[in-house]
Every structure is written in structure tokens, then in C-alpha cells.
Amino acid sequence: MEKSNFQLSFDNCKLIIDVVRKDIKNIHLAVYPPTGRVRIAAPLKVNDDAIRLFAISKLGWIKRNQRKFEGQERIAPREYKQRESHYFQGRRYLLNIIETDKTQKVILKNKKFIELHIKPDTPTAKRHEILTEWYRAQLKKQIPAIIEKWEKVLKVKVADWQVKQMKTKWGSCNIEKKRIWLNLELAKKPEHCLEYIIVHEMVHLLERHHNERFLYHMDTYLPNWRQLKTELNKLPVSHADWGY
Numbered sequence: 001m002e003k004s005n006f007q008l009s010f011d012n013c014k015l016i017i018d019v020v021r022k023d024i025k026n027i028h029l030a031v032y033p034p035t036g037r038v039r040i041a042a043p044l045k046v047n048d049d050a051i052r053l054f055a056i057s058k059l060g061w062i063k064r065n066q067r068k069f070e071g072q073e074r075i076a077p078r079e080y081k082q083r084e085s086h087y088f089q090g091r092r093y094l095l096n097i098i099e100t101d102k103t104q105k106v107i108l109k110n111k112k113f114i115e116l117h118i119k120p121d122t123p124t125a126k127r128h129e130i131l132t133e134w135y136r137a138q139l140k141k142q143i144p145a146i147i148e149k150w151e152k153v154l155k156v157k158v159a160d161w162q163v164k165q166m167k168t169k170w171g172s173c174n175i176e177k178k179r180i181w182l183n184l185e186l187a188k189k190p191e192h193c194l195e196y197i198i199v200h201e202m203v204h205l206l207e208r209h210h211n212e213r214f215l216y217h218m219d220t221y222l223p224n225w226r227q228l229k230t231e232l233n234k235l236p237v238s239h240a241d242w243g244y
């Protein structure tokens with residue numbers, strides 16, 4: 001499989017398309033949540049110009065599908081102001097800003113508030129940083145028990161795991177190093193969604209590719225994984241095939 005990357009520019013906006021060439025008959029186009037990433041899988045014999053023309057001819061469809069994710073997936077950038085909504089483990093909380101001269105910290109209150117204790121006039125970027133580090137610490141507390149549970153079930157060993165801010169993926173797995181990376185955003189999602197991603201990445205230790213065998217493992221060990229995937233991505237994956 002050969003991977004490359006296309007950049008198409010239209011009216012000052014850049015569209016980046018991941019292109020993979022495979023031994024397939026037809027060209028496939030898909031837009032993936034949560035960010036609207038575009039991927040084209042093309043037969044080996046189709047050249048770059050033909051792929052470019054194909055992408056241009058489907059531009060309307062691509063934009064329409066990307067907008068779907070924007071509307072439903074993205075919330076406006078947070079300003080870290082009083083009573084602003086923030087999600088934690090799948091539940092909505094209201095931010096309660098408490099000004100302090102002492103240690104800056106984050107505390108959950110009454111299953112309703114995230115208290116952000118900060119120095120007066122803390123800039124937005126710093127508020128973001130404090131809350132982000134809190135999310136990271138909380139997620140890191142959740143992960144070990146889930147990995148341990150699934151190591152026993154799947155009979156695999158995870159050598160190392162890390163939490164990272166990722167733009168296009170919920171998780172990834174380095175099979176050789178038996179290392180799993182998990183998206184920091186998962187701290188905001190229900191724990192069963194976090195568990196689904198961990199299981200998915202750990203199943204890669206049994207099977208590298210998303211093939212029949214991989215699906216068989218997922219269906220066996222986590223039969224409702226499709227539901228969890230849909231819940232996590234809010235929308236089903238948009239996908240369309242065209243004969244070329």
C-alpha cells in the first residue's frame with residue numbers, strides 16, 4: 001500500500017486529502033469524523049491527475065459532509081468564563097471560576113460544577129492549560145484499570161501507553177513496541193467510549209489490519225463496539241463509492 005498526500009486549494013481554503021493506492025477496482029472517497037478528514041483510496045493504475053480531477057468533481061459532496069461534522073462535532077472555542085459548559089467523562093458541567101491567591105487547581109463539585117481556582121486576571125490560554133492538565137491527570141487515572149482488565153481478556157501485554165493531543169484519531173497503536181497512544185479528548189467522553197478505543201487499539205496487538213480477523217475479535221470481545229463507535233463519533237462515518 002502506497003500512501004501520499006494531496007493538497008488542493010480553493011478560494012483561499014486548503015483541502016488536504018490523504019491518498020492511498022491499493023489493489024482495488026474502484027476509487028473510494030470518505031470523510032471521517034470528528035474533524036472531516038478526507039481520504040481517497042485509488043486503484044494502482046489511476047494516476048495523480050485523475051485523482052485530482054476526481055476530488056474536484058466531488059468537492060460539493062466533500063464540503064457537505066465536512067460541514068455535518070462541523071455542525072455536530074465541534075463546539076465553539078472555549079473562553080473559560082463563568083458558567084461555560086465543559087464536558088467531563090460524558091457529562092456536562094458548568095465552569096465556576098473562583099479567584100484565589102493560593103494554589104491554582106480544579107475541583108469537581110456536586111456533579112454539576114467544574115471549579116477552576118485561578119489567580120485574578122488569568123489569561124484564557126493559561127486557563128485552558130490548567131484545565132487541560134487536569135483532564136490529562138484524570139484520564140491517566142482511568143486508563144490503567146481498563147488496560148489491566150483487557151490484558152487478561154485478550155491475553156496481550158501493553159508495554160507502554162501515553163495520552164496525547166491528536167487531531168484526527170482517537171487512538172493509535174505501535175504494534176512492535178506494544179505502545180498505545182490515546183487522545184486527550186477522551187477525558188471528555190463517557191468511560192465506555194474510552195474503553196472501546198482502548199480495546200480497539202489492544203486488538204491491534206492481535207491483528208494489525210482492520211480486516212475480517214480484526215472485526216471477528218471486536219465482535220467476540222466487545223459485541224456492542226459499533227454502537228460505542230457511533231456514540232463516540234456522534235455521526236456514522238460518511239462513506240461513498242463511485243465506479244471510476
Ligand SMILES: [Zn+2]
Pocket residue numbers: 200201204210
Ligand atoms: Zn485501528
